[in-house]
Amino acid sequence: MSKPECPVAVIDISVVNKETAKQLVEAASTQGFMFIEGSGFTAEEADAVFKMSKEYFELPVDDKNKYPISENNMGYSVMKQEILDPETQTSGDPKEAFNFGVFEKGQPIQPMPEFFQQAENFKLIAGLQDKCKDLCKRLLTLLAIGLEIDETAGGSEWFSSRHNPGQHKSGSIFRLLYYPGQKKAEPEEVIRAGAHTDYGSLTLLFQRENQEGLEILSPVTKSWTPVPYLPAKDQVSAPPILINIADQLSFWTAGILKSSIHRVKFPAKVQESGQDRYSVVYFCHPDDQTLLEPVPSPIVARAKGRGANLDGREVITAGQHLENRLAATYGWKK
Numbered sequence: 560m561s562k563p564e565c566p567v568a569v570i571d572i573s574v575v576n577k578e579t580a581k582q583l584v585e586a587a588s589t590q591g592f593m594f595i596e597g598s599g600f601t602a603e604e605a606d607a608v609f610k611m612s613k614e615y616f617e618l619p620v621d622d623k624n625k626y627p628i629s630e631n632n633m634g635y636s637v638m639k640q641e642i643l644d645p646e647t648q649t650s651g652d653p654k655e656a657f658n659f660g661v662f663e664k665g666q667p668i669q670p671m672p673e674f675f676q677q678a679e680n681f682k683l684i685a686g687l688q689d690k691c692k693d694l695c696k697r698l699l700t701l702l703a704i705g706l707e708i709d710e711t712a713g714g715s716e717w718f719s720s721r722h723n724p725g726q727h728k729s730g731s732i733f734r735l736l737y738y739p740g741q742k743k744a745e746p747e748e749v750i751r752a753g754a755h756t757d758y759g760s761l762t763l764l765f766q767r768e769n770q771e772g773l774e775i776l777s778p779v780t781k782s783w784t785p786v787p788y789l790p791a792k793d794q795v796s797a798p799p800i801l802i803n804i805a806d807q808l809s810f811w812t813a814g815i816l817k818s819s820i821h822r823v824k825f826p827a828k829v830q831e832s833g834q835d836r837y838s839v840v841y842f843c844h845p846d847d848q849t850l851l852e853p854v855p856s857p858i859v860a861r862a863k864g865r866g867a868n869l870d871g872r873e874v875i876t877a878g879q880h881l882e883n884r885l886a887a888t889y890g891w892k893k
């Protein structure tokens with residue numbers, strides 16, 4: 560399935576069946592990253608969200624700072640505020656971001672900047688969040704099928720039934736990111752987003768052509784591997800979306816599914832052109848009260864001794880796990 564120049568698999572998920580599920584679990588248990596075709600997102604939606612994002616980040620910083628990120632992980636994160644790799648980084652990531660919590664009954668759950676309240680922007684954000692939720696449900700169903708989860712315990716619904724963003728509280732976040740280009744800096748020296756794993760269950764990433772920068776520490780080759788931009792297969796569809804497994808799915812499956820370390824570091828081509836990078840991310844999290852207990856899968860059961868399978872370990876909830884990770888990232892007290 561992989562195109563020769565692409566280090567991660569490209570999987571068409573338009574059909575939900577055992578064959579697609581097998582391909583997804585194979586990719587999720589090797590690189591932990593994969594491109595998805597057949598997501599249902601359109602080129603028009605992708606163009607619109609990147610246009611909105613650029614307009615937002617061009618606003619004066621004082622305006623953006625009126626809605627600062629708070630302990631609920633929603634709002635504006637100013638340049639260098641976030642430190643994704645606190646153990647090795649001496650200063651924050653050179654990027655800005657805005658985090659939206661998932662709307663409840665079509666309404667935001669945080670104070671919204673006027674810019675995002677404009678009817679067209681509001682409709683776009685709400686619509687994209689809904690599509691991200693649906694896509695994650697489909698991916699979670701496929702992963703459950705691929706892991707052969709016991710039918711009597713919930714089968715293909717085991718993961719998806721624990722994800723109800725917008726109905727139950729969760730850490731799910733829809734995020735706009737902006738990494739300003741820096742023409743002069745040495746490419747090798749500039750880390751745009753420090754090495755980290757994602758905190759939830761799954762992450763969806765939308766990126767743009769000629770704005771590459773994401774690298775994964777491949778569990779297969781153990782080396783930093785740049786992830787390319789893949790063009791759309793036709794004029795109507797959005798380009799393939801990059802998916803990665805995050806901590807909670809890895810923990811749930813005793814490490815069988817890989818939550819791979821990744822970072823953002825502009826390649827020479829992007830560095831030389833001084834090009835900015837914009838990305839749009841959906842972090843999918845289980846409902847806060849979800850217990851991170853072993854998954855009833857024969858495949859996971861064979862991998863004794865790690866993650867949720869560890870005997871004698873205190874079972875924590877998804878919400879507690881997220882609180883711990885955010886406290887480290889932003890220097891918040893626990």
Ligand SMILES: O=C(O)CCC(=O)C(=O)O
Nearest residue numbers: 736752757773823838840
């Ligand atoms: O912008 C990117 O490509 C990566 C963002 C990322 O890894 C994150 O925000 O967790």
Ligand SMILES: [Fe+2]
Nearest residue numbers: 755756757821
């Ligand atoms: Fe990430």
